[in-house]
Amino acid sequence: MQGLKEFLRRFVRNWPAVGGFALLMIVLVMALAAPALYPGSPWDLVAQPFLWPGADAQFRLGSDMMGRDLGAGLFHGARVSLLIGFVATLVAVLAGIAIGALAGYYGGWVDDVLMRLTEMFQTIPPFIFAIVLVAIFQPTVATIVLAIGAVSWPAVARLVRGEVMALRNREFVQACIAIGMNDARIIFRHILPNTLAPVIVTGSLMVATAILTEAGLAFLGLGDPNVMSWGTIIGAGRDVLRTAWYVTAIPGVAILLTVLGINLVGEGLNDALNPRLRQK
Amino acid sequence: MRPLLSVTELKVHFPVRHGLVRAVDNVSLEVGSAETVGLVGESGCGKTTLGKAILRLVKPTAGSIRLAGTEIADMSRALLRPLRREMQMIFQDPQASLNPRQTVASIIEEPMIVHNIGTRTERREKVAWLMAKVGMRPDASGRYPHEFSGGQRQRIGIARALALNPKLIVCDEPVSALDVSVRAQVINLLEDLKREFELSYLFISHDLSVVEHVSDRIAVMYLGRIVETAEGSSLWKRPLHPYTQALISAVPVPDPTAVSRRVVLQGDLPSPLNPPTGCRFHTRCPYATELCRQSEPQLRRVDAAHQMACHYLPDERHTN
Numbered sequence: 001m002q003g004l005k006e007f008l009r010r011f012v013r014n015w016p017a018v019g020g021f022a023l024l025m026i027v028l029v030m031a032l033a034a035p036a037l038y039p040g041s042p043w044d045l046v047a048q049p050f051l052w053p054g055a056d057a058q059f060r061l062g063s064d065m066m067g068r069d070l071g072a073g074l075f076h077g078a079r080v081s082l083l084i085g086f087v088a089t090l091v092a093v094l095a096g097i098a099i100g101a102l103a104g105y106y107g108g109w110v111d112d113v114l115m116r117l118t119e120m121f122q123t124i125p126p127f128i129f130a131i132v133l134v135a136i137f138q139p140t141v142a143t144i145v146l147a148i149g150a151v152s153w154p155a156v157a158r159l160v161r162g163e164v165m166a167l168r169n170r171e172f173v174q175a176c177i178a179i180g181m182n183d184a185r186i187i188f189r190h191i192l193p194n195t196l197a198p199v200i201v202t203g204s205l206m207v208a209t210a211i212l213t214e215a216g217l218a219f220l221g222l223g224d225p226n227v228m229s230w231g232t233i234i235g236a237g238r239d240v241l242r243t244a245w246y247v248t249a250i251p252g253v254a255i256l257l258t259v260l261g262i263n264l265v266g267e268g269l270n271d272a273l274n275p276r277l278r279q280k
Numbered sequence: 281m282r283p284l285l286s287v288t289e290l291k292v293h294f295p296v297r298h299g300l301v302r303a304v305d306n307v308s309l310e311v312g313s314a315e316t317v318g319l320v321g322e323s324g325c326g327k328t329t330l331g332k333a334i335l336r337l338v339k340p341t342a343g344s345i346r347l348a349g350t351e352i353a354d355m356s357r358a359l360l361r362p363l364r365r366e367m368q369m370i371f372q373d374p375q376a377s378l379n380p381r382q383t384v385a386s387i388i389e390e391p392m393i394v395h396n397i398g399t400r401t402e403r404r405e406k407v408a409w410l411m412a413k414v415g416m417r418p419d420a421s422g423r424y425p426h427e428f429s430g431g432q433r434q435r436i437g438i439a440r441a442l443a444l445n446p447k448l449i450v451c452d453e454p455v456s457a458l459d460v461s462v463r464a465q466v467i468n469l470l471e472d473l474k475r476e477f478e479l480s481y482l483f484i485s486h487d488l489s490v491v492e493h494v495s496d497r498i499a500v501m502y503l504g505r506i507v508e509t510a511e512g513s514s515l516w517k518r519p520l521h522p523y524t525q526a527l528i529s530a531v532p533v534p535d536p537t538a539v540s541r542r543v544v545l546q547g548d549l550p551s552p553l554n555p556p557t558g559c560r561f562h563t564r565c566p567y568a569t570e571l572c573r574q575s576e577p578q579l580r581r582v583d584a585a586h587q588m589a590c591h592y593l594p595d596e597r598h599t600n
């Protein structure tokens with residue numbers, strides 16, 4: 001608990017991290033408030049097309065070429081982006097921890113097999129791989145989450161493997177073996193908690209990548225057709241970029257600020273969890 | 281009487297890219313009940329590997345390890361688990377041997393949880409009792425290892441080793457990482473605990489003066505082999521093997537009038553990857569002969585409690 005207090009103290013002193021956290025909170029509040037502020041579907045054609053932002057008090061952020069309310073799209077899109085970003089990262093982190101821990105702890109042929117598998121995933125460019133996966137399966141929120149998870153876990157697996165290998169030879173793990181602990185207890189109670197700091201940092205930055213990947217997929221028309229995503233709006237706005245650039249710019253800025261916020265929080269976590277690195 | 285620990289012709293070899301590191305090569309050693317056996321040797325001579333092999337932290341290549349008569353050298357990890365209550369280890373670096381994320385009480389309690397000993401309340405009582413035994417204040421229980429000094433951390437490690445009521449404790453350089461000022465305290469603690477719980481120690485150290493102080497018997501190791509074993513005092517007074525003589529002559533004597541007959545060894549410890557032929561010590565021995573280069577001496581009994589592995593007794597040797 002002392003560690004947590006110390007961590008919070010260091011995080012709060014880091015103003016870019018606090019700023020990033022505030023940005024992230026705004027996006028979260030938008031996501032949570034979306035159903036209340038915009039009860040209808042963001043796909044509904046509610047306004048006249050090409051309404052510029054500020055032109056109509058009812059649709060402050062304007063409308064797109066089909067007359068869909070961009071405000072509704074922005075708020076509902078926040079839900080999709082955050083949901084997919086966080087859940088896909090969670091999937092990737094869990095898979096990466098499992099594979100990395102097994103490879104690092106057991107070494108030998110287990111390590112060889114799992115690392116060759118990891119390399120196989122790493123040789124394919126992640127975005128192309130995600131497109132292929134979503135195109136093969138139907139684009140739904142679940143398949144998009146799994147596809148992003150499938151392309152992101154290798155980084156975590158490599159990180160965890162390295163940490164576990166280093167910890168495995170530490171004397172306190174030798175002491176665990178001498179005490180007679182089984183492998184599961186050693187891995188879960190003694191090794192993994194000590195790898196948590198770098199995994200949290202990597203994971204937080206991966207959320208940003210996942211949000212960008214989702215937006216990219218939706219931009220290419222590979223988003224879930226039932227949800228309105230920021231990428232979907234940008235993809236639709238692309239055709240009218242010269243006449244109505246605001247259709248693309250509004251969700252674009254939203255993505256930019258969200259990803260910026262996550263990166264600042266990730267850097268802040270890194271500094272707060274590894275204070276020694278920061279002093280260098 | 282049957283010894284508590286009996287190691288016979290133990291070998292621990294590590295395959296590396298260009299051959300085989302013979303870290304421990306044909307070592308035989310016994311530790312009796314309530315006995316302290318000191319194991320000395322230079323860094324890299326294989327003494328830590330021997331200690332770890334006895335606890336099965338590294339896999340023995342060949343040979344036998346018997347704990348109270350039970351062969352454990354090739355036992356499966358699952359079968360070995362209950363026997364681990366009988367033998368524990370105290371590590372060299374008390375900083376590295378404690379999980380930084382565990383509280384003191386949790387570190388000491390965990391061995392009992394793993395072996396299903398007692399109820400939660402009983403375990404908590406035992407933790408408090410053990411902490412008192414190793415001289416730690418009860419209010420330390422909720423704190424983390426980094427909040428303590430090296431000596432205090434080593435006390436935590438000792439309490440953890442005692443939690444299972446072991447008969448044998450392998451102490452791997454237990455005071456080498458500590459400040460000189462706290463070494464004596466920790467050594468005295470180990471000796472008190474030995475008397476109280478009738479423990480046996482295999483006490484590994486490169487520091488001959490520490491080993492001499494705590495040990496009933498001393499074994500001297502050189503390049504994976506034991507070259508001499510004797511009662512502590514007789515080894516000190518009458519070292520027979522040239523290597524032991526050199527080690528003892530290197531220990532400073534707190535007497536300015538003492539005449540120094542320092543035997544200085546030439547060169548470094550040869551690589552255990554390609555140990556010298558014949559006697560492994562011949563490359564650094566001031567008395568080496570043709571026989572030493574060709575034939576490896578076996579450990580032989582000089583008197584009831586003194587064994588050594590040299591072709592020559594001290595009065596048969598001539599400096600080259």
